[in-house]
Amino acid sequence: MIATPDDYSWFSRERFPELADAYCFTYVRGLTPEELVTRLGVRVEDCSRMTLDELTKTAYSSYDGKNLFFGAVAVGDWVLIVEALGGLGITEEITMPLSAGTRLVSHFYLEVKGMDYFYWIEDGKIRFEFAYQEGYSHWIEDGKIQFMFPHHESYSEEMPDELAETLERIDSPIYPIAEPHEGPAFLLAERLTGITLTPQLLEESTYLCGVVSRPR
Template sequence: METPAARLPESSPTGLAVSSDYGWFEANDELTEGFCFTWIAGLTPEQVVQRLGGRRLRTTGWRAEWESFPGRRGGETVMAVAGMPGWSLVVEDIGVLALRDDLLERLSARTTVVTHSRNVELDSRFAVIKNGRLQVAFDPYDPGDRTGSRPDALLADMRAAGFTPDDQDSDNADATETAFALTERLTGVPMTAASLHSASYLVTAVYDAGTAAWERENPNPGLQPAN
């Protein structure tokens, strides 16, 4: 049975967050070159790792050893999973999960997933997936162009968070902060520097074909071959 936290809001905002609440993110200068934050309702970190088909590497604190990731094999990308109230949060440094619809569909079976990513070139994606089906997806820098089975389901929340979803290519300088505010409205869980820094992370390695292709062009002799 789906938990209350996994329900996709219809119209009313679930919180009061606005883009200015997340001004700390850029000022904090962590993960600002690229990130992926993925929230999964009602699952534990161990259940998330199982659904990802990942190999458990270790449990650690905030980015304690995330740059070296001992034990990673060729073709694998690393994801760190923390437990949050009612949700699990997957954190990636320049991650891939938001672009892996196959994994997002698997994660969202009988629950809801909210994911938000950005790379160094400001290519960005925000998506909500429920029970294996993409509900809404858009680029926070272009909130007027939405796809999914219910592209208008989040309009009230988007406007309340600070988006102008009726505009095409708005080039909103606060798009990242606004997407974080929208995430909080959907999950009911504020994301702060303190909450990220204090969490315990289950670090897992997940095979990714894109990572494997890049490594074929850029070999790393220090990695074990993928099985």
């Protein structure tokens, strides 16, 4: 069965009021949560185990704009980082070294500023980036802007093969790619990681939580 953005309609402010409007999900292949926090420069003994509810409440109560609070959980061969009010997964000073020797996929949404970002990084190199902010959209491959919205009748022939079919399928009036937080970003992440994010996965996991300083 081929997934569509509707399959992620469960991710809403009704079910996830402290996450859906300000989130960042990051997937890193081949690391455990403990290895991930160590790679981030955080001591495992300084981390805490939390539920999703505890994670989001702590993120909001401790937010100061200077630090990034995150939770990490193993999902198969990957580790998933969940952030509320965070941006660890779209901060290149963090994601580039974090992706060393492996694949990193992240997507971010901040409703209040109308911001969407999607990254696919392989061993410190950005393979694909999607950005949208208040009506301005583009996707970048190997550092080059390929096109800008709203003129998006077709995709460049240089579109990465791993994503071309998914992007063509969701680029339609029914599933506009300019709103990746409503489904497309989840499909792109699923295509690149093989992980189908579910509400049960988010709600029933126990996260290894820590804090990393936001780069200047």
